[in-house]
Amino acid sequence: ASVSEPAQKCCTENIQPFLTSILEELMGPVSSGFMEVRSLFDKEVNEMIQDFQNTNDMTRLKENVDQLMTLPFNSVKMEPCYLKVNLLQELLQDLKSRFKVYHIDFVIQRTQNFMQELMENAVYTFEQLFSPSREADSAKVATTIEKVKLRVLK
Numbered sequence: 001a002s003v004s005e006p007a008q009k010c011c012t013e014n015i016q017p018f019l020t021s022i023l024e025e026l027m028g029p030v031s032s033g034f035m036e037v038r039s040l041f042d043k044e045v046n047e048m049i050q051d052f053q054n055t056n057d058m059t060r061l062k063e064n065v066d067q068l069m070t071l072p073f074n075s076v077k078m079e080p081c082y083l084k085v086n087l088l089q090e091l092l093q094d095l096k097s098r099f100k101v102y103h104i105d106f107v108i109q110r111t112q113n114f115m116q117e118l119m120e121n122a123v124y125t126f127e128q129l130f131s132p133s134r135e136a137d138s139a140k141v142a143t144t145i146e147k148v149k150l151r152v153l154k
Contacts, residue, residue: 018098025091030111033084037115038153040081041122044068045149049142056138069127072119081119085111126152 048064071077085108092104126148133144 022095026088029085029087029091032087033081033111033115034118036081036084037078037119037122040077041071041119041126042149042153044071044077045126045145049145049149052145053142058134058138058141061141062134065127065130069123071123072116078116078119081115082112085115122152 045068048061048068051064052061088108088111089104092107096102096104129148129151130145133141133148136144
């Protein structure tokens with residue numbers, strides 16, 4: 001009871017007024033990282049469509065879908081997404097000194113884990129939605145892939 005009032009006063013005066021601006025600052029790198037994940041998924045599926053339109057090879061399409069399923073675990077391709085979030089390192093340094101925020105690396109790592117999880121969900125959903133269409137007429141496959149991609153991105 002004796003700590004509650006001073007703690008509330010401290011939070012109200014020293015922390016709460018800054019929360020909105022802090023969240024806005026942090027959301028910049030986080031949002032750009034997630035947009036990069038979205039962009040990577042879009043690019044990879046577009047390349048798959050282009051390859052299928054050029055080859056019309058269903059076996060190769062299956063290989064490309066299988067390769068897409070490994071995308072979340074491809075550190076080289078996911079690296080640009082992760083780098084966007086590394087900007088948090090600089091932003092959180094200021095917070096560390098002002099508000100005693102520790103474990104900056106943990107915040108960045110968790111954000112990158114969420115990005116990988118988002119990509120896992122995207123490729124899994126893509127595969128689940130596209131799987132029944134693999135046996136379809138090859139003339140409609142590219143259109144189907146595009147529709148599935150748009151559905152996943154939605």
